[in-house]
Amino acid sequence: xxxxxxxxxxxxxxxxxxxxxxxxxxxxxxxxxxxxxxxxxxxxxxxxxxxxxxxxxxxxxxxxxxxxxxxxxxxxxxxxxxxxxxxxxxxxxxxxxxxxxxxxxxxxxxxxxxxxxxxxxxxxxxxxxxxxxxxxxxxxxxxxxxxxxxxxxxxxxxxxxxxxxxxxxxxxxxxxxxxxxxxxxxxxxxxxxxxxxxxxxxxxxxxxxxxxxxxxxxxxxxxxxxxxxxxxxxxxxxxxxxxxxxxxxxxxxxxxxxxxxxxxxxxxxxxxxxxxxxxxxxxxxxxxxxxxxxxxxxxxxxxxxxxxxxxxxxxxxxxxxxxxxx
Amino acid sequence: xxxxxxxxxxxxxxxxxxxxxxxxxxxxxxxxxxxxxxxxxxxxxxxxxxxxxxxxxxxxxxxxxxxxxxxxxxxxxxxxxxxxxxxxxxxxxxxxxxxxxxxxxxxxxxxxxxxxxxxxx
Numbered sequence: 001x002x003x004x005x006x007x008x009x010x011x012x013x014x015x016x017x018x019x020x021x022x023x024x025x026x027x028x029x030x031x032x033x034x035x036x037x038x039x040x041x042x043x044x045x046x047x048x049x050x051x052x053x054x055x056x057x058x059x060x061x062x063x064x065x066x067x068x069x070x071x072x073x074x075x076x077x078x079x080x081x082x083x084x085x086x087x088x089x090x091x092x093x094x095x096x097x098x099x100x101x102x103x104x105x106x107x108x109x110x111x112x113x114x115x116x117x118x119x120x121x122x123x124x125x126x127x128x129x130x131x132x133x134x135x136x137x138x139x140x141x142x143x144x145x146x147x148x149x150x151x152x153x154x155x156x157x158x159x160x161x162x163x164x165x166x167x168x169x170x171x172x173x174x175x176x177x178x179x180x181x182x183x184x185x186x187x188x189x190x191x192x193x194x195x196x197x198x199x200x201x202x203x204x205x206x207x208x209x210x211x212x213x214x215x216x217x218x219x220x221x222x223x224x225x226x227x228x229x230x231x232x233x234x235x236x237x238x239x240x241x242x243x244x245x246x247x248x249x250x251x252x253x254x255x256x257x258x259x260x261x262x263x264x265x266x267x268x269x270x271x272x273x274x275x276x277x278x279x280x281x282x283x284x285x286x287x288x289x290x291x292x293x294x295x296x297x298x299x300x301x302x303x304x305x306x307x308x309x310x311x312x313x314x315x316x317x318x319x320x321x322x323x324x325x326x
Numbered sequence: 327x328x329x330x331x332x333x334x335x336x337x338x339x340x341x342x343x344x345x346x347x348x349x350x351x352x353x354x355x356x357x358x359x360x361x362x363x364x365x366x367x368x369x370x371x372x373x374x375x376x377x378x379x380x381x382x383x384x385x386x387x388x389x390x391x392x393x394x395x396x397x398x399x400x401x402x403x404x405x406x407x408x409x410x411x412x413x414x415x416x417x418x419x420x421x422x423x424x425x426x427x428x429x430x431x432x433x434x435x436x437x438x439x440x441x442x443x444x445x446x447x
Contacts, residue, residue: 168330169399172422174406175413235439242442291330294339303359305339308330309366309433315426316439319419323446326414 006093007038007048014085014099017042033064033218037102045104047082050097061218066145068098070193070217073144077135080204080212103213109200113239113248117207126250128211129203129232130258136214137192137225138263144193148221151187155227155278156180159285166288172315176281179322183274191222198228200237200247226267229255230275235317236283236310245276277321284314327378327395328429333370336363369432377428384421 007021018040027035027047036048049064062070068084075081082100112118112125150158160177163170196219204213232255238248246255252269260266291308293299331339343360346353378395385398393401402421405411411418423443430437 166330169403171399171402171406171418172426174403175418175422178406178409179413235442238438240438242438288330294331295335300339300342302336302339302343302356302363305331305336306359306363306366309328311330312426312429312433313437313439315422316430316437316443319423319426320439320443320446322413323419323423323443326416326419 003036003048003050003094004038007036010086010088010092010094010099011040014046015040015042015044018044033061045102046085047100047102048094048097049100050088050094052095062147062220063145064096064098066147067217067220068100069145070220071100074136074139074193074214077139079132079135079214081214103204105204105206105209105212107201107204107215109237109248110239112200112203112205113241113244118205121205121207121210122249125205125210126244126246126254127258129198129246129250130229130255130260130264131262132211132214133195133198133225133228133255134259134262134264136195136198137228139193141193141222147193149191150221150223151191152184152224152227152274152278153181153187155282156184159282162289163285166285166292168288168311170284170311170315172318173281173284175322176277176318179325180274180278180281185224185226185271185274188224192225194221194223194225195228196220197231199232199234200239203247224275225264226271226275227278229259229267229272230277231279233272233276234279234283235320236280236313273321277318280314280317280321284311284318287311287314327374327381328370328432333367333374336367340364340367366433369435373428373432377425377432380428381421381425384424388417388421 004021004024007024011018011021020041021038022041024036024038027037034050034052038048039045049067051064065087068087071081071084075083082103084098084100086099088094088097106112156177163173195214195217197216198214202214202216203211204215206212232247233245233252235242238244241248244250245252252272256267256269256272287307287310290304294301294304340360340363343356346356382395382398385402386392389398389401389405391401402411406413427440427443430440
């Protein structure tokens with residue numbers, strides 16, 4: 001697959017003034033998708049998201065056309081998200097893919113949480129996250145592509161199965177599964193659109209404009225809105241600023257206030273904390289899963305081996321949450 | 327005591343690390359991860375035996391039975407799973423907390439969750 005050539009051929013359809021694509025470069029790529037940055041010769045900065053040829057689609061990841069449809073559905077609601085320019089067709093020669101505008105800003109959580117450049121926007125960022133989440137969650141479901149539905153008990157059971165398959169014997173996880181199982185909120189009568197991975201790393205922030213883009217919609221589903229509110233509070237993405245639970249930059253009340261003011265149905269702190277704890281437990285199990293790809297020889301890199309040693313950070317966080325609940 | 331990965335697996339993974347071309351970002355990242363793995367192995371060699379002995383000592387009292395670390399740890403997991411021990415039982419939590427702190431001192435001593443836990447009265 002010659003991605004630069006295919007993008008150049010596509011250029012005139014992406015912008016009337018364009019004749020070719022320039023500066024095509026791969027930004028990142030996992031097994032399930034690739035991200036490429038490029039420019040058109042009329043100066044338009046763009047991003048291509050595509051499924052690699054022969055790439056395995058992880059069970060949870062959405063079709064890219066669904067991701068594009070979600071971006072298009074939330075943008076008119078005031079959710080900062082990249083504008084989709086083109087969903088690729090077979091004739092484009094890019095496989096399953098879409099093109100969106102490239103935003104400028106920072107996604108590295110460590111910089112957003114700690115750099116002086118972001119000091120001015122940090123105090124309002126948690127509230128803004130609450131407002132944006134309310135806009136996402138209240139998106140009308142009519143017209144959306146099919147999405148998985150999940151709830152707290154189902155997520156717990158899913159991750160417990162993965163944990164059992166790992167063969168690990170980790171008493172903190174055993175305790176956390178039972179503790180959370182007893183407290184799992186019942187499924188919502190009307191599940192809502194949930195981003196599924198709303199945290200530092202997937203939030204593009206500008207030092208001047210604040211939150212300019214919510215990225216990586218591949219885990220979007222229908223479920224409990226408190227899932228998104230809890231996930232951004234998981235200690236693993238506070239980058240040292242553990243006293244500011246919302247992403248290392250804000251307080252719970254800022255997030256919940258922004259959420260309520262923007263029309264989100266009120267969520268109690270207790271419900272948020274349930275999902276935060278489940279988030280830590282999920283991240284811990286994910287670390288074990290990533291280690292498993294090393295252990296089974298799928299990816300023998302030191303990086304994959306070492307991520308298993310991050311499971312213990314989630315154990316510390318879970319012990320703290322259980323102590324606070326005891 | 328520590329698995330997923332064990333020290334032996336980490337040592338094997340380190341043996342597979344090859345130097346990349348100078349200036350290559352991916353190779354530089356891998357080199358940093360490898361340095362981190364070596365430091366983790368050093369901490370585990372220094373702190374691991376005492377951490378395991380302390381865990382065995384706590385587990386003997388908590389479970390009122392004898393055994394090595396693997397046996398006792400598996401027994402604790404089984405009792406938590408079937409409800410013979412409850413998650414918020416203070417004696418259980420005290421053991422979980424001590425074990426988590428000991429393991430993090432090996433895996434990731436700079437993790438800020440340690441400070442958060444220690445700030446709790």
